[in-house]
Amino acid sequence: MTEQPDAQIDIPTFLAALPQGMGRLNEKLGIELVEVSSRRVVGTMPVEDNTQPYGLLHGGASVALAETLGSVGSGVHAFGMSKLSVGVDINATHHRAMTSGVVTGTATAIHLGRTSAAYDVVITNEQGKRVCTSRITCALVPMPE
Structure with missing residues (x-):
């Protein structure tokens, strides 16, 4: 990957430009963006209300957080090429x-x-211990007309 400057995006402006903001699922999960650029995206999510029947953080919630963060980063990258992620x-x-x-x-x-x-x-987690590791790949496709 060629190193290029990557300015951090103003999050309120970014969210206001999205047709549905963060999206309903992200709102339900309580996901909040902390830092956004095409090279790095940071976000948080509460464990409370995102648990499975045994009271543990639901693995699907972790995957939804990972997909949100990777999709936001790739979306910022794609936007510069007039594409969708x-x-x-x-x-x-x-x-x-x-x-x-x-x-x-x-x-x-x-x-x-x-x-x-x-x-x-x-x-x-809040102590910096790894809870989940994920990898996401997004296709960059032409924007619909």
Whole structure:
């Protein structure tokens, strides 16, 4: 990946430009963006109300956080080429259970191309311990007319 300057995006302006803001699922999960650029996206999500029947953080919630962060980063990258970003592949490994608190996800670009973008996403607890590791690949497609 060629190093190029990557300005951080103003989050309220970014969200206001999206047709549905953060999207209904992200709102339900309580996901909040902290930092946004095409190379790095950071966001948080509460564990409370995002648990499975045993009271543990739901793995699907972690995957939704990872997909959100990778999709936002690739969307910022795609926008500069007048394209849309759509997820085509995601995987996750869950390392540690959570029953309370807040998790923080950091998506770091590993590929920013003309037709695809990929991110490593690390989700940690409040002590900085890894909860989940994910990788997402998005296709960059022409915007509909």
